[in-house]
Amino acid sequence: MKHLQLPKSLKVRVGLAGLGIFILLTIIGPWIAPYDPNYTGFAQNASPSWNHLLGTTIQGQDVLSQLLIGCRSTMVVSFIAGFLATIISIVIGVASGYVGGKADEGLSVLSNVFLAIPGLPLLIVLNSYLPAGQQTNPLVIGSVIALTGWAWGARVLRAQTLSLRDRDFVEAARIIGEKRVRIMFGEIGPNLLPILTSSLLFTILYAVGVYTTLAFLGLTNVSTWNWGTMLYWAQSNNAGLAGEWWWVGPPGIMIALIGTSLALINFGIDEFINPRLRAGGVSAKIRRASGAPRRPRLGLTPVLHKSTEAGSR
Amino acid sequence: MSQVETGKTLLEAKALSRHFIVKGDGGFFSKRKSIAAVEGADVALRAGKILAVVGESGSGKSVLARLLSRIVSPTSGELVLNGETVDLKTQRDLAYASQVQLVLQDPFAAMNPVRRVGHSLERPLLIHGVPEDEISARAHEILESVSLTPPQQFLDRYPHELSGGQLQRINIARALAVKPKVLLADEPISMLDVSVRLGILNLLRSLCDDKNLAIMYITHDIASARYIADEVVVMYAGQMVERSNDTSLINSPQHPYTQLLIASVPDPTKLGAEVVKAPSGGAAAFNLNGCRFSPRCSQALAMCATNEPPMVEVAPGQHAKCWLHASDAQRASVTISNKSKNEMESKNV
Numbered sequence A: 001m002k003h004l005q006l007p008k009s010l011k012v013r014v015g016l017a018g019l020g021i022f023i024l025l026t027i028i029g030p031w032i033a034p035y036d037p038n039y040t041g042f043a044q045n046a047s048p049s050w051n052h053l054l055g056t057t058i059q060g061q062d063v064l065s066q067l068l069i070g071c072r073s074t075m076v077v078s079f080i081a082g083f084l085a086t087i088i089s090i091v092i093g094v095a096s097g098y099v100g101g102k103a104d105e106g107l108s109v110l111s112n113v114f115l116a117i118p119g120l121p122l123l124i125v126l127n128s129y130l131p132a133g134q135q136t137n138p139l140v141i142g143s144v145i146a147l148t149g150w151a152w153g154a155r156v157l158r159a160q161t162l163s164l165r166d167r168d169f170v171e172a173a174r175i176i177g178e179k180r181v182r183i184m185f186g187e188i189g190p191n192l193l194p195i196l197t198s199s200l201l202f203t204i205l206y207a208v209g210v211y212t213t214l215a216f217l218g219l220t221n222v223s224t225w226n227w228g229t230m231l232y233w234a235q236s237n238n239a240g241l242a243g244e245w246w247w248v249g250p251p252g253i254m255i256a257l258i259g260t261s262l263a264l265i266n267f268g269i270d271e272f273i274n275p276r277l278r279a280g281g282v283s284a285k286i287r288r289a290s291g292a293p294r295r296p297r298l299g300l301t302p303v304l305h306k307s308t309e310a311g312s313r
Numbered sequence B: 001m002s003q004v005e006t007g008k009t010l011l012e013a014k015a016l017s018r019h020f021i022v023k024g025d026g027g028f029f030s031k032r033k034s035i036a037a038v039e040g041a042d043v044a045l046r047a048g049k050i051l052a053v054v055g056e057s058g059s060g061k062s063v064l065a066r067l068l069s070r071i072v073s074p075t076s077g078e079l080v081l082n083g084e085t086v087d088l089k090t091q092r093d094l095a096y097a098s099q100v101q102l103v104l105q106d107p108f109a110a111m112n113p114v115r116r117v118g119h120s121l122e123r124p125l126l127i128h129g130v131p132e133d134e135i136s137a138r139a140h141e142i143l144e145s146v147s148l149t150p151p152q153q154f155l156d157r158y159p160h161e162l163s164g165g166q167l168q169r170i171n172i173a174r175a176l177a178v179k180p181k182v183l184l185a186d187e188p189i190s191m192l193d194v195s196v197r198l199g200i201l202n203l204l205r206s207l208c209d210d211k212n213l214a215i216m217y218i219t220h221d222i223a224s225a226r227y228i229a230d231e232v233v234v235m236y237a238g239q240m241v242e243r244s245n246d247t248s249l250i251n252s253p254q255h256p257y258t259q260l261l262i263a264s265v266p267d268p269t270k271l272g273a274e275v276v277k278a279p280s281g282g283a284a285a286f287n288l289n290g291c292r293f294s295p296r297c298s299q300a301l302a303m304c305a306t307n308e309p310p311m312v313e314v315a316p317g318q319h320a321k322c323w324l325h326a327s328d329a330q331r332a333s334v335t336i337s338n339k340s341k342n343e344m345e346s347k348n349v
């Protein structure tokens, strides 16, 4: 899109850079991993050194290699889950908000039910029904996680669609003869973009957490490497108690970092997408100095007088 | 484009009504009740003429405009477009949209905040089958017709980068994009700064004269109606209470409501004179059996509360829906029918 420019906010830039690094690791991780993560012939329980930057495990495996290779599985599953869940929440949330009536009631009940069901236990049950071979298939695991994670997004999107549906510009589109589907995607859709993106980011984050938890509990195939299985092996070998921080720490830090990146992007997503906030010259600083709301919301135009009044107060 | 002759009736509404079913007071057990937002509306929009519809807030002006544009479907009544009765059971189609267009009240809300102005102008052209290679030229042309130049500068902007007056011009331009014959303008100046109001009114007037458009101009400001209109209709509580086929209604109002409305307009030449309070009162003040205005009318007769007044000619070309102006014969017929009703009731007892 030609009108997307680099966001001004430092937070967003840092967040995007962080996410970029993770995506890069996802792609090149297995190539830059120094050793075979399953090879057990190194010195056991060695703390970080030049040969093993993150030390070795109790079985004598290289931690850095496990971390780099595990990145792909974690990220791929989480992104699949995030996108699938967002697609489900768009279909259910937007349809329910736009169509209204009986359909809305039915779909709302459905999303409320999914919202009320505790996600993790449901996942554990669903997961245990998967054929053994399918437990390593990222698409299958991603779908299962998506199934438990779409409801929140659907509710938010429904509420927003509901409030947009009766806005004058939607009626104006109907007046010129625009079709329902076009109104939904061409007029209402672009207004949902900030919320949609934010919902996507949070769902990805949710999926990272859930997938890691499942793996940590040993409920996925523990012989595939991801950050959850690393923690599973560390835990079952009492790495924490033995003070082997180089084994327990890195997977946890990676999860925290990806979470931070996604959250930072979310901070400025409005500014990135909403043309009103992208407006030339009105930076966050000026907005704050003039006393306008710091994070203007959809539908509220902050009116700024940069020249005189702002300073004289 | 074949020019229609001035004065020809393009769109006509006959006894158009719309009732809304609403929940009483919002409580769980509250009864549903029906609000007659528009009742028995007769309007004729003529080529090259501006009809002003005047009324206070809640009198049903917007609903009337939506009924005429078929965005809202009527409960009963008839629409006649170009002499042909419109089939109101079918969905509003593109052909109707291309003839009758509506400009909404709030120019800021009527534009999609995340879409460029160009999008809002090109969509109607695309929908209504303008070839792709002519779209840009047509969009420029329309913007020029509402005096927004240079056009390209506006096409690339977002709505929040424009002023209210400019946005309202773009709203009008969007409605004109499909070359309609009838333009319904729902309070086009009420949300605008006083300084740009006259510009919009003059624009409507010149569009009406140049393109021979039939325009319905909705307002609660009787002074602007006097400025722009050829014909005037006054609405109260969903009904048309007075009409004139020129602006004589404003100079010599006959219906007590119109008199009150005009008296409440501040008159700079009569400073210090007693201020007449602007008429107010929601649906609660409506009398549904007789004259709807009777509870607030200082000249109400006994019969006003129980019998709906007829539309009476009060001057050549001017009609008022009021018993005060009815002939003795008309009043007598009601008294008789009331009497016979009473007799029937007493017999039943």
Ligand SMILES: Nc1ncnc2c1ncn2[C@@H]1O[C@H](COP(=O)(O)OP(=O)(O)OP(=O)(O)O)[C@@H](O)[C@H]1O
Pocket: B020, B021, B022, B035, B036, B037, B055, B056, B057, B058, B059, B060, B061, B062, B063, B064, B220, B283
């Ligand atoms: N969709 C709806 N559902 C229920 N009632 C409605 C609806 N639309 C309008 N009404 C009612 O119809 C009546 C007339 O409303 P309308 O918007 O036409 O008034 P108006 O004359 O345009 O007022 P204003 O000058 O404030 O715009 C009001 O009492 C309103 O509450």
Ligand SMILES: [Mg+2]
Pocket: B061, B062, B063, B105, B186, B187
């Ligand atoms: Mg209105």
